[in-house]
Amino acid sequence: MSKGVVTLLPPHDGHPGMEITWAADCRQAFNQGVNFAQTWLDNTRSGWLWAAMIAERDHLPRAIERRAFEVGFLSRIHQRLCSPRQGGEPVKAVALRL
Template structure:
């Protein structure tokens, strides 16, 4: 499978951003997930996190768009969670979806 389209999760809350390569252009769905998560995080009474994510995600027709939405949404939530723990990588961006010499994909993610 060719992975030629990159979506970018900007750094936020003092946490690094991430580039994620996709086989199809699903940047709009990814960005929609990031925006919805940010909206939920900004509004303390935004309802159940999981319900908000699922309701919006299920409106997307393609499976790859639903996955991109989830990754964007959970990526932004992850940044917020890591920022409150005071740990995480330095300001260097994390690159996902690209092979890293000597590291598995799990080793490229922010660890909190």
């Protein structure tokens, strides 16, 4: 396992991105979360957001990967909710260490 692996959430919907440093390489799980949230946002939302997240997250084997998926998923949803296009407040870019 590597230490201090950086994952990037790109800007989206007019909202800035962010940088997250993980104790292990969680980039794939994080990106899966981001992509799954984007798919949910782009398609007709026929199911509950929380149920979709939990069902997909539970396919990951390790707790840190499940956490990375959740962070990626909720970060993309946050970007949409806080988007200036959606009437949200602009937020400055941040860097997190998890």
